[in-house]
Amino acid sequence: MSTADLVDLSLDDRHGRAYWAVADCWNVVRRGLTHYRRQPVLIAWQLGFPIISVLLYGYVFGGAMKSPDGGSVRDFLMPGMFAMTMAFGFMNTAMAVVTDATKGVIDRFRSMPMAPSAVVTGRGVNDLIVACAELTILAATAFAMGWRADTGPLKALAAFALLLLLRFCLIWVGILLGLLVPTPEAAGGLYAVAFPLTMISSVFVPPSTMPDWLGTIAAWNPISSTAAAARELFGNPVASDGSWIQEHSLLMAVVWPVVVTAVFAPLAVRRFQRLSR
């Protein structure tokens, strides 16, 4: 192939902008997925914390913990673990974005004739695909430990959809943070914030067992709504104390992500556009 006419060889003019927005997005996704193909342990690292938590809480503390309705503690814990993994996912997004930004990869993309939106959408689609894989592995682990969903496939799928919705809304938070923090090392510090934000929720224990003020915060944590909604849909113990927020977890598991997306998606996109300032 002669190099002189490479520009003319480019398929740029053969398709419209909408086509390229999708095609470029997919090519960015392929790049992210190739990471997992080349480093399969990557997904193990990302799942390390939830799986270890499952083992710790399920076996070490599990004996001392009581399930709210007298059933298995593990049945209560597992949907919480799923929600927590989705919540922690924003760290992976932020880390990937800040690494690309500091390495100049984002600048390279921006200097190329590709659709600029693909940098953001590609990240998002990639992370959702990875989240599906994570949920599959976690659910299989939970199943092996005796966790069961006995409400039928439709409700189980609805539960997984709500979990993915939580992950989706946090992609925007992750992209925004990834563009705001200066270095990957600084992004690592976000764990210090992420950890209590996920712990102060109904992931591990029912908020009713906490001091009143803390329990209220935990109950209103968006992660709690998703965890409680997933428990309800899986037919696992929910441990509602009858307060409004806990009685409407299905509704709030939709409302919270929509609100978070409505706030953070425009902020993330604006931040991305401001890279040219």
Add this chain to the structure above:
Amino acid sequence: MDEYAVSAEGLEKRYGDKRALDGFDLAVRQGTVHGLLGPNGAGKTTAVRALATLLRFDGGRARVAGADVRRDPRQVRRRIGLTGQYAAVDEVLTGRQNLEMFGRLFHLGGRRAALRATELLARFDLVEAGDNGVGTYSGGMRRRLDLAASMILAPDVLFLDEPTTGLDPRSRGEVWDAVRRLVAGGTTVLLTTQYLEEADRLASRITVIDQGRAIADDTPDGLKNRVGGDRIEVVAREAADLPAIAKTVARVADTDPTTDEPERRVHAPVTDRVAALTEVARTLQDERIPVEDIGLRRPSLDDVFLRLTGHGTQTEEAA
């Protein structure tokens, strides 16, 4: 087609009160390497980012590869390559996977992207390492891969922003060779650097930038003539020997040598560096004149700045 591959007139970029670009002018002829020389914070990177469509500028006009940067950035992006200060490649992917990914994003289609990747790996001496992860590459190899990725569409104009910063001398030589081959193929290169030597080796013309403004635009020789070229320098052990040393140096120097008494130093500009050094060393030895030090000094960026601006490269910190 324009005579100039890159032209900028009065580019302005402000960040609050700071003027990163303050009426910056530039004209780069087709098919040449043009050096953009300046210390840290002079505006080199800002200028390159503005010309490469990464940064919106506040005022002025710029054309790159025949397209207006402000009005037609998409057209510019199809005709430029950019290599920034860090090798902007994916560390996890292999060299080949990187080039294929970027090729697809340049809209070559999968098959042609693969062909082009094979071609570029060969051209940049990366055939053997092509299927290894970039994480295992040396600094020089990363840079070459980075250059290869910039060359996927065989761009008319290539921006190289400090391409050898942080590289060891051998890797630096490899990058220089790669740049020379590109220019032989007809690419125009705008190269920013902090090293006068690098600009001298590669560029046929150099623009010196200071505080967001072009303060000189000349050939490397012209620039060195203004600054003074290479100098021979002898430091005497005894102040009493200075006149004799000055006489010896005068025999090889282009002008009368300068004697710096407090430092016991004699220095003068020379043209044939090695011959001058050998001659002076031999004469001093024959006449048994003891010296502390004898050597050649190339003008540094600092010398250029001192001469052109009356201040060194550290003014911003000092101000």
